[in-house]
Amino acid sequence: MITLDHITKTYNKGQFTAVKDISFEVQPGELFGLIGPDGAGKTTLFRILTTLLLPDQGRAVVNNFDVVKDYAKIRSCVGYMPGRFSLYQDLTIEENLNFFATVFGTTIEENYDLVKDIYQQIEPFKDRRAGKLSGGMKQKLALCCALIHKPAVLFLDEPTTGVDVVSRKEFWDMLKRLKQEGITILVSTPYMDEANRCDRIALMQKGSILSIDTPDGIVKAFPEELYAVRSSQTHSLLREVRAYDGTDSCFAFGDSLHVTFKTGKSQDLLPYLKSKGQTDATIQPIEPGIEDCFIHLLKG
Amino acid sequence: MPTVITTDKLTKRFGAFIAANELTFEVEKGEIFGFLGANGAGKTTAMRMLCGLLSPSSGAATVAGFDVYTQTEKIKQNIGYMSQKFSLYDDLTVSENIRFYAGIYGMSIPAIKTKTTQLLEELQLQKEAKTLVKELPLGWKQKLAFSVSIVHDPSIVFLDEPTGGVDPVTRRQFWDLIYAAADKGVTIFVTTHYMDEAEYCNRVSIMVDGVISALDSPAKLKEQYNAHNMEDVFYELARNAKRKAD
Numbered sequence: 001m002i003t004l005d006h007i008t009k010t011y012n013k014g015q016f017t018a019v020k021d022i023s024f025e026v027q028p029g030e031l032f033g034l035i036g037p038d039g040a041g042k043t044t045l046f047r048i049l050t051t052l053l054l055p056d057q058g059r060a061v062v063n064n065f066d067v068v069k070d071y072a073k074i075r076s077c078v079g080y081m082p083g084r085f086s087l088y089q090d091l092t093i094e095e096n097l098n099f100f101a102t103v104f105g106t107t108i109e110e111n112y113d114l115v116k117d118i119y120q121q122i123e124p125f126k127d128r129r130a131g132k133l134s135g136g137m138k139q140k141l142a143l144c145c146a147l148i149h150k151p152a153v154l155f156l157d158e159p160t161t162g163v164d165v166v167s168r169k170e171f172w173d174m175l176k177r178l179k180q181e182g183i184t185i186l187v188s189t190p191y192m193d194e195a196n197r198c199d200r201i202a203l204m205q206k207g208s209i210l211s212i213d214t215p216d217g218i219v220k221a222f223p224e225e226l227y228a229v230r231s232s233q234t235h236s237l238l239r240e241v242r243a244y245d246g247t248d249s250c251f252a253f254g255d256s257l258h259v260t261f262k263t264g265k266s267q268d269l270l271p272y273l274k275s276k277g278q279t280d281a282t283i284q285p286i287e288p289g290i291e292d293c294f295i296h297l298l299k300g
Numbered sequence: 301m302p303t304v305i306t307t308d309k310l311t312k313r314f315g316a317f318i319a320a321n322e323l324t325f326e327v328e329k330g331e332i333f334g335f336l337g338a339n340g341a342g343k344t345t346a347m348r349m350l351c352g353l354l355s356p357s358s359g360a361a362t363v364a365g366f367d368v369y370t371q372t373e374k375i376k377q378n379i380g381y382m383s384q385k386f387s388l389y390d391d392l393t394v395s396e397n398i399r400f401y402a403g404i405y406g407m408s409i410p411a412i413k414t415k416t417t418q419l420l421e422e423l424q425l426q427k428e429a430k431t432l433v434k435e436l437p438l439g440w441k442q443k444l445a446f447s448v449s450i451v452h453d454p455s456i457v458f459l460d461e462p463t464g465g466v467d468p469v470t471r472r473q474f475w476d477l478i479y480a481a482a483d484k485g486v487t488i489f490v491t492t493h494y495m496d497e498a499e500y501c502n503r504v505s506i507m508v509d510g511v512i513s514a515l516d517s518p519a520k521l522k523e524q525y526n527a528h529n530m531e532d533v534f535y536e537l538a539r540n541a542k543r544k545a546d
Contacts, residue, residue, distance in 0.1 A: 038438050038465035135339050162464065164338040164493060165531055166538045190465055191494075205467060234500070235479055251472055254499035254529060255518065291468050298469055 001153060001184040002026035002049065007058035009044050014056075018044040020207045021058070026186055026200075031179045033198035034188040035290070040204035042188040043083060046157045049186070050080045063152045076104065079146035083157040083188075085138050089131030093122055093141055096130055097148060104149035114181060115144045118174055136167045143174065147183075154178065156187040160194065172197045192291035203294050210297040215290060222288040222296060224248070227266060228256040231273070231281040240276045244269060251295060258292055259283075301328040304456045304487040305350060309359035310368075312345050319345040321510040322359065329455070332478065332488040334498050337507030338538040343491055344460075346507070350489070351458060352376050364455045377405065380449035380457035380486075384464040387445035390434035394425055397433055398448055405452035419447050439470035446477055456487040463494065475500055495531035506534060509543045 007022045019041035026032040034042045047053035049062055051071035060067040065074045087096045097119070101108050112119075122140050125133070130141060139159060146154060156175075160168045172194065175185060187198070195201045196215045203210040203218070211218055231237045234255065241250045241257055246265025251258050261269070266283070273281040288296075305327040312320045320342040327333045337343045348354035350363050352372030361368040364378040388397045395416055402412040420426045423443055433441060442462060450457050459478075463471045475497070482488050490501065498504050498518060505515040514521055514537055518530055527533045 037467035037470070162461070162493065164538065165495060165534050166338055166541070169535070192468065251469075252475065252496075252500065254496035295468050298467065 001028040001030070001063060002032075002186060003059075003061040004045070004049075005059040005061075007045070007048060007055045007060055009041075009048060009053065009055050017207050019048075022207075022209060023058075024202060024209065024212055026184060028184055029179065029182050031175060031185045031187070031197070031199045033195055033201040034186065034204055035190075035192060035195050035201050035294070036188075036204035037190055039206060041207040042204060043157055044207075046080070046082070046155050046186070046188070050078060050155055051075060076149070077151055078153045078155060079149070079151035080155045081142045081146045081157065081159055083161065085130075085142065087130045087138070087142055087145060090129060092127050092129055093133070094126040096141060097144055100145040101148045106149050108148065111148055111150045114150055114178075115147050117177060118147075119144050135163060139163065139167070139171065147178070151183065153184045153186065156185065158188050158190065160189055160191060168194070192289070192294055195290040201290075203290075203297060205298060210294070218290060218293050219288055222293050224260045224296070225266070226286055226288045226292060227259045227261070227283050228253075228286045229259050229269070229281060229283050230256045231278045233278065237273070237278055237281065240273055240278055241269070244272050246272075249295075249299070251292075253291070258286070258288075301330075303327065304329050304331075305333075305361070305363050305489070307350075307359065307361040310346070310349060310356055310361045311358045312342075312349060312354065313357040318510050320349070323512055325505060325512060325515055327456075327487055327489060329487055330482055330485045331503065332482050332490065332501045334501030334504035335489060335491045335507075336498060336504060336534060337491075338541045338543075340543045341507040341538070341541065342510040343507055347458060347460065347489075347491070350375075351379060351381060377452075378454055378456075380452070380454040381460075382445050382449035382457065382462055383460035384442075384462060388433045388441060388448065391432060393430050393432055394436070394444060395420070395429040397444070398451060401448045402451045407452060415451055419451070423447060439466050439473070442466060442470070442474060443477060446474065446481075450481060450486055454486070456489060457481070459488065459490040461491055461493065463492065463497065471497075495529065495534060498530040498534070504530070506537050508538055508541050513537045 003025050004022050008020055009018045010016060011018055036042060048055050048060055048067060051067050051074050062074050063077050067074060091099060097108055118140050122137050160171055179185060200214050202212045229241055238252055238257060241247055241259055246262050246268055248260040248262050270281055270283060303326045307323050307325055309322040309324055311322055323346055335343060349356050349368055352368060352375035356368060363375050366374040392400060398416045398419055399412055402415060420429055463474050478488055503517050505512050521533045525533045525536050
């Protein structure tokens with residue numbers, strides 16, 4: 001449904017490379033995630049795929065249309081929710097939705113089924129201007145506007161950034177339902193924990209793809225043994241574990257540290273920590289998460 | 301332990317809407333205090349009152365020993381503030397930004413010079429002193445923004461979602477800076493949407509619909525809510541929130 005073939009884009013007359021030689025495919029009906037921090041190149045890819053930006057090199061195809069030659073056809077069959085809120089602040093909820101429906105030559109009624117679940121949550125406020133809405137409500141309205149013409153492909157650029165945990169969960173539940181309607185979704189996020197909600201993900205950093213696979217596949221490819229180390233004094237524990245000469249890498253993960261060791265050095269950690277006064281420290285092998293994998297790939 | 305923030309039934313109303321409702325809590329010197337809440341729960345309103353930017357409707361509070369009604373200018377001089385949205389001037393160089401903020405806070409020229417050298421060294425940014433801030437990677441900018449926010453040695457610094465958008469390694473390096481500042485006695489008041497970061501705080505408060513619904517150490521909160529991690533605690537408290545306004 002989406003094909004990128006060696007896409008490169010530079011800014012500032014070639015001085016800054018935003019995305020470098022990116023190739024991947026998204027299958028029809030797939031929920032595909034671009035995961036990475038600011039500056040990874042996620043927004044540039046979205047803008048190329050939605051025909052708002054020309055690539056320097058490479059080819060990209062969306063719904064069988066070339067992003068350069070067939071740009072007009074792509075624009076009528078995709079929905080795009082940019083990272084920055086871009087609806088009309090002075091129009092009400094209902095006016096915004098009507099506007100987008102009209103621009104795409106349809107009506108709210110025609111595709112109401114698709115947006116119904118989401119629209120009903122904001123309908124009580126349909127006469128409120130978009131500029132006066134909360135973050136969560138803006139996000140829902142923007143999604144409705146991107147969906148109202150029943151697009152074949154939906155592009156969502158960081159829809160959950162700055163949104164609290166509860167609203168983020170709700171948003172991903174909405175995406176799951178849209179996927180069941182057969183819509184292909186390309187979504188980006190800086191939150192690594194959201195990767196598990198995608199069918200496949202590309203981990204991105206500084207314009208390049210570090211890895212593409214299913215979330216499970218990425219986790220299975222983690223090449224080292226990972227341990228969780230805990231004690232009642234997490235802060236000083238971090239210093240001690242970093243100082244231990246058998247430690248290969250050590251990062252704080254909430255209430256524990258995730259640690260990899262130089263070969264055969266994991267057994268000696270607890271005696272070392274005891275000698276440093278960390279008497280209640282524990283260690284156990286764990287399965288890595290996406291964030292562990294991302295950190296590992298950054299190192300390599 | 302001396303307290304740096306004390307609030308007693310601190311309340312802010314906008315007409316009939318109670319944005320922050322009878323907030324009562326204390327933050328100790330050197331503490332890392334996580335200030336969490338759903339979007340629209342009233343965090344920003346509360347922070348604005350504590351920073352001396354918004355006058356409360358009722359209740360009492362002192363920050364760094366100064367009253368939030370009558371001594372707001374004193375508060376502003378004695379706190380640091382950093383947010384992801386507003387921090388440094390892109391079109392000034394690294395050292396110009398440091399000089400600018402230190403000047404705003406009324407530091408003397410010799411003190412600014414000493415501090416600039418010290419900061420550049422700590423951040424290993426000596427070579428970038430004359431680089432425009434907009435040329436720096438986001439992670440460096442954030443570290444610089446944090447250092448600049450405490451350039452005048454305030455007793456407390458307010459960090460509003462300081463780690464948004466950076467990669468997982470840089471995010472953790474940022475917390476190393478927070479720990480280092482807390483070790484020196486700077487009180488840290490931090491908001492975040494990353495629930496693993498809630499675990500790094502000494503104590504965490506969670507606001508729902510204008511009130512503080514929970515306030516304790518992460519370990520005790522998890523025990524109290526029978527939760528595996530702070531995300532579950534947050535979800536349990538915030539999922540029935542009525543307000544979703546920002």
